[in-house]
Amino acid sequence: MRRAATMGDVASLAGVSHQTVSRVLNDSPAVRPETRERVLAAIEQLGYRRNIAARALVTRRSQTLGVVSFGTRLYGPTTAVHAIEQAARQAGYYVSIASEEFLDATTLRAALERLAEQAVEGIVVIAPQKQAQSALAELPDGVPAVVIDGHPDCGAPRVYVDQVHGAADATRHLLDQGVTTVHHVAGPLDWLEADARVEGWRQVLQDAGRPVPELRHRGDWSAGSGYAAGLALAEDPTVEAVFVANDPMALGVLRALSERGRRCPEDILVVGFDDVPESAFYLPPLTTVRQDFPALGRKSIDLLLAQIQGSRVERSEVVPAQLVVRTSSRRPEPTTRRTR
Amino acid sequence: MRRAATMGDVASLAGVSHQTVSRVLNDSPAVRPETRERVLAAIEQLGYRRNIAARALVTRRSQTLGVVSFGTRLYGPTTAVHAIEQAARQAGYYVSIASEEFLDATTLRAALERLAEQAVEGIVVIAPQKQAQSALAELPDGVPAVVIDGHPDCGAPRVYVDQVHGAADATRHLLDQGVTTVHHVAGPLDWLEADARVEGWRQVLQDAGRPVPELRHRGDWSAGSGYAAGLALAEDPTVEAVFVANDPMALGVLRALSERGRRCPEDILVVGFDDVPESAFYLPPLTTVRQDFPALGRKSIDLLLAQIQGSRVERSEVVPAQLVVRTSSRRPEPTTRRTR
DNA sequence: AAATTATGACCGGTACTAGGA
């Protein structure tokens, strides 16, 4: 394998100095169009490609942003990561990923360390688990960072979806259907989002003076865990409505209800959270709360770039959640209830 | 911001030469343990971190692998990318992602160009669309590459799931339930996998001497497109069994059937493809064909590393697909058919 | 002589200066 062409090679082929080649590559205005053409032709001819290691060495800029993510099989993080990539690229950055399947302080630290080794210019952390928050304190010194769905005092600017309002809207919507109260299938204990959704749900019930059912059901975001919770809920004849902390768990609940002969929405109303693409096709179509994950990703990059460019940065940015009403939560008119 | 510590700083603090520091970092045996300790202490004290740009410049190795992916919202590619990251990291490589939402020759070329700029040492391309194949011919010259689910003569070693056998198994399983023939809801025209699944399906029907229904239904992998196909299938009273090219589309079919009052599995049998985590909780639980996406990712890195290390590499590696039988495809015994 | 350690060239760019057309 021949050694790759260098700037000097291009320069001598084009009959200019290496300095001029550099100017052309960096879009300096101080190059005559005609000269620029000659240089570009030489670049083309030699298949020259700038050595980014050399460039990074002298400019002290890696042109790379880092992304740390956990639970990458989940719809939310995956979608957000994708949006991050797009936005970062459009801003002229490469993206390096450091993700792990499960999070604990050790793996988060390791992931941050890997990114630090690469001298990334900024880091986006998607770490909605509580135990991530402590490790976040150790974000590399001078490196700008943004946290998605993190804790208010995690030390870095945050971008987050308004989980509390989303959960409140869902719960209020269920109460509006005329039920006495709403049960909740919560997400895992360690997740901040799970807490926020519990809070929104509880708040609305309390404000409405409704009994707050004991929180007995905690899933792990999976359909299987929702199914288990659904079996228990189906046993309880007083249950009229259930707010489930995400869509896959809601799918599990729907299946459990159906197996136990409890019809949705005739007997029990169900609302999910996330609005995964499939939820409109569950049986019945699922009412849910949409989170705009792509917006989350884009805004995190906006905040990060602002920091890199040295602007003062808002401490946080909120993305609203939006209730999407479908069949699973609409109580049929009592008159039509048994006609079908 | 103070300038970061350099090897020379560490060296003078430890009272050795920069060369010795380098040896310590590269685990050279030619360093007295006592000296090594001193150096490590100095590194710790200064918070020294090796500059990978400088290292890459002289070693001509970026320690980075590139991944190109499209349709990153789909379960398969996402899962595979994740496995790739894990495997690459374990092998001591960083991972740079270049993905786009939609693929065409231009975006693929752009993605490969971005990775080439970064001087990645190897590339994994996940590009199961037909139109990707031509652009694959332009894989950067000397850069090792592996293609996941690509065309046999795409020019690079391939790792792929045995789609044809998976589809054949699914179809055969349906015939075994006693139906006359099996209908198919295919994936998008441009996808190789869609073709392979059609082929496996058709093959089995032909071999069994069954009528091959005209291929009228083509979705885009989404539940919505499956729903549309399902509505049409529900109209046709002769349809006894449907093999759907992926799980989300199968979900759409199930919903359409249910809406039109055709029961699954009593009236129509359904089989999907992919085994997404939710499919066990569809109504009814979906029989499907599991693809081992993590294995796909791992094996692609194995092949890539082998190439990088200069070994001769098998042209391709196959990952088997596995039929997972659940409720949606099991015809109830005729005697119990109407009892419930 | 063998084991360590020190020295300087080099990787391929960028940034600067001085000066020519």
Add this chain to the structure above:
DNA sequence: TTCCTAGTACCGGTCATAATT
């Protein structure tokens, strides 16, 4: 002036080689 050449000092490592125990 405006554009460009020429030359050189970096950036922070690695490697080959020489020098020192």
